[in-house]
Amino acid sequence: MSFGISAHESGHAIMSSKKVVIIGGGLAGVSAGFHLAECDPTVFEKEAAIGGLCRSFTQDGFTFDCTGHLIHLRNPYTKELIPRILPDVFDAHERRAAIYSKSTITPYPFQANTYGLPPEVVKECVIGFVDSMQAGTNGGPKNFHDWVLRTFGTGIAKHFMLPYNEKFWKQDLRTITADWVSWSIPKPSLEEVVNGALGLTNKGMGYNPKFIYPKQGGIDCLPQALARPIRDVRTSQSVEYIDPRKKYVRMTSGVEEPYDYLISSLPLPVAFRMLKDTPDTLVDAAQKLHAISVLNINLGINRPNIHDQHWIYFPEHQYIFSRVGFPMNFSKAAGPEGTSSMYIEITHSPVEKMNVEEATEKSISDLQTCGILQHGDAVLTRHIIDLKYAYVVFDDHRQTHLQNLIDYLETRDIYAAGRYGQWDYYSMEDSILSGKKAADAVAARINIS
Ligand SMILES: Cc1cc2nc3c(=O)[nH]c(=O)nc-3n(C[C@H](O)[C@H](O)[C@H](O)COP(=O)(O)OP(=O)(O)OC[C@H]3O[C@@H](n4cnc5c(N)ncnc54)[C@H](O)[C@@H]3O)c2cc1C
Known part of the structure; x- marks a missing residue:
């Protein structure tokens, strides 16, 4: 059976008896396994089913995902891969998203669609935006709060950006850095802000104006399809610890598995708690990731x-x-x-x-x-x-310590992958690519060793 995977999906011809173990059977883990299938990796997943955040649940005739899981493809590789492993599975949709505030529904994004809100709110948003354009920049934004005020002005900040983000992040926005916002929050032009205030449509703003979603069932068809070529997927197996010196992982069930290379998609704080013989400073730094x-x-x-x-x-x-x-x-x-x-x-x-x-x-x-x-x-x-x-959470601690933590794992032949392995704001597409990147790194090591 071909599973829609080519003989050398990762582009590497792997002829090796090296053992690859993957911990965590979410998208990143199964993507790593998919791209290393010829190596016969073993995937350990603590839940009874693979999929992680991309699991779906059926109950009383309803199918639920973990909130919404909609696929936005931007990368040429995944644009080709996903329809190939899941042909005729998806419908395409144009986003219909909105904001509910002041007892009014306005289209997303707020900053470019204020028409319909009380006139004094619209006025504050437009004038604040114009003022922010005229203000000098005087260095980069100090934090997310500062970035919001500089980018959108006081009106949009007051009526949407600050209250929404304070509610969402549950902390002072001055403790959050501004390095994650470049692609995820749409930044309108003056024309778009004015159009939006007058009720003229600004279509398709932001990173996700279109998405695809399965016609039947939930988003879990995606991890299921990636897992198909992996022969050894073991569910209900929770990693208890990793011994990087003797190179084996032990499950809470008592199962032990030796490895030459380990790919971990576990959240970094969890992975570092499990890692034997690791300097306390690194374990502490990982626990402080938020x-x-x-x-x-x-x-x-x-x-x-x-x-x-x-x-x-x-x-x-x-x-x-x-x-x-x-x-x-x-x-x-x-x-x-x-x-x-x-x-x-x-x-x-x-x-x-x-x-x-x-x-x-x-x-x-x-x-x-x-x-x-x-x-x-x-x-x-x-x-x-x-x-x-x-x-x-993107904060100063993350900025200072993240790369050290990931680099340390690599010195122990452990490759971190996925949204929480890389501790980043990864979409499903990013997590699939991150699993592939870890697989490519391992394949390169195998081929030269
Ligand atoms: C609320 C929410 C909504 C989202 N919506 C979208 C969206 O609409 N579109 C989009 O593209 N992306 C979305 N994402 C992002 C997307 O879910 C992730 O990028 C992707 O699913 C992450 O996959 P992963 O494998 O990196 O992590 P995970 O899915 O978290 O996988 C990690 C796996 O490790 C397992 N594990 C943990 N501890 C152990 C252990 N001790 N032993 C063994 N296994 C263990 C877990 O059970 C899990 O299966 C959303 C994320 C969230 C949180």
């Missing part, structure tokens, strides 16, 4: 077409969630006929234990307040996922 968690509440509702958007952002603090999405607007097959489904995203600090029952009740009541849920709507099913590692 991420934000997400409580994801998925609901099935007894009314069709509950909303026409794909997702909506909520910057205001009275709403518990920062984003709500509607999976059946990307795939009708995500729920039974005559129903709708929703995903709710509530960010929280990883040390904060959320009261799921209270958060669900507050979410439902907030959805009623803003008119998304109406009188007579009933919740048919609820499915809750708490994602401990969701969004990496």
